[in-house]
Amino acid sequence: MNTRACPPRSQSAEPTPSGAPTVTVPLYRLAHGRTGDKGDISNISVIAWRDDLFPVLLEQLTEDAVREWFAPRRPTRVTRYSIASIAALNFVIEGVLDGGVNDALNLDAHGKALSFHLLDFPVPVPPELAAGLPDVHHQKET
């Protein structure tokens, strides 16, 4: 997988097949989430910051897209569950933890960090939507 974050502020307009301009933003501007693990299965929640952002998640964060994003970790199966009432998706990603907490040689054998990899997933959105999304605000050092 690409370990570089998609640039958080690269909002250059890119043409789409429909011709409408979009800008690409990292998923964390649309959603937050947390990883859990059971054996060699990781689950990652992706929760929209606002209800109106949920359709974008549904459209962009497909099972195939997520499998591709985690490809170097060789997931054997990705299942997406939708919980529309809380504007959330739950991804169950199997075979992605090198055996899980008892078997993996990874420092992070639980895969706790995997949600933050998914939160870097690049999502194309209309520029007017991007302008109003939450973002990291850096406090000036004093």
Add this chain to the structure above:
Amino acid sequence: MDTFKAGCAAGFSGDRIDGVGPVVRTLIEEGGQALIFETLAERTLALAQLARNADPQAGYEPLLAEMLRPCLADCLNHGIRIVSNFGQANPPAAARRIQRLAAELGVRSPRIAVLSGDRLDQPDQLDYLRTVLPAEVDPRNVVCINAYQGAAEIADALRAGADIVVAGRVADPSLVVGPAMAHYGWQADNWPALAAATMAGHLLECGTQVTGGYFAVPGLKDVPDMHALGFPLAELGPDGDICISKARHTGGCVNEQTVKEQLLYEVHDPAAYLTPDVTADISQVRVQRAGPDRVHVSGVRGRPRPDALKANVFTHGGWLAEAEISYAGIQAEARARLAADIIRRRIGGILQLRVDLIGVLSILADDAGRMLQQHAPGGARDVRLRMAAAHPDRATAELLLREMNALYTCGPAGGGGVRTSLRPRLNSISVLVPRELAPASWSFL
């Protein structure tokens, strides 16, 4: 009838132990019935079993006395029942320790219920397990096999007047389901009620993970006063509505985001969250702010419990060797890569080595090293090489430690800060067993 309210003062073995005071004070001020401590992650139980093997009086939560000392008198005086899996691999010994603590503190002798039935070690149980375990599991390597028990016996013990219920392996949410059943008189087939109680328990069972712990991202998801995070409380109405809040006068926060993240934590199919008690369905759950640090959860649905119980089988898994060394300055990354290459050429034929370049690429990479291979060498100037390997034989695993240490003189220039660790590993698999194979029971100490 009062609304049921429970607090949680530990989310795992190793959690902060100073969170209990504010939780108990809040339960007293607001009126609450139960205090839970969740101390039993999957591996914790196998480690506790190993401790019990070494000392028949050990094998329960090592911090048990420290956890209960600040709250035991208050709980006994105010009728707050304590329910926990801190019995781990030796609930009777934990119960005896609590009796001694009560005597030390000069409080009345509590009625302590001890749960049993989770541990599968009888000949008929092992005979059955041999038929379902994969062939690669060597019975001689088994450390312990424990079934996840449910809430029914916890509820029974509380109805019989227990002040404290000491369990080993029970499903984490059952720690809340049991006292809720006892409080409302719910039967074990009241699926909607048990499902709601299960999700209340699920939201409490990781302690501060619902009150701002494991949530903060500075500048994006800020959490106040994390040095003094408040532990959570859950109210559960007779209709199954849940309100999550936190102990008074503490740090942290409870908001829709913290609750939603914890609601889905370690959940697979949201329409079928399986426990020994019920099949809970949160596919249409609603989460709404109900005030400062107060969130309302509703719409949990319930269906009959699964027929089978889940059991975890732990086996000795050989040895895990880990070793690290640091490089800084010019060509630091290149020197770290060279060091890894040297070790690979010396022992790579004996041990499957994982290589991490901390500061370049580490925890997102895979054990086989595919990602590191694709990661073009760069110019990182502060890099820590970590290598790890596992092997059934201790001396073979130890080779990695010796090779890393030898880099002081035989490796690239300027390597420093070697740290090594060699630990026994545990392997685990989960199997399903029929309920009849693992009947649960309880008795007073």
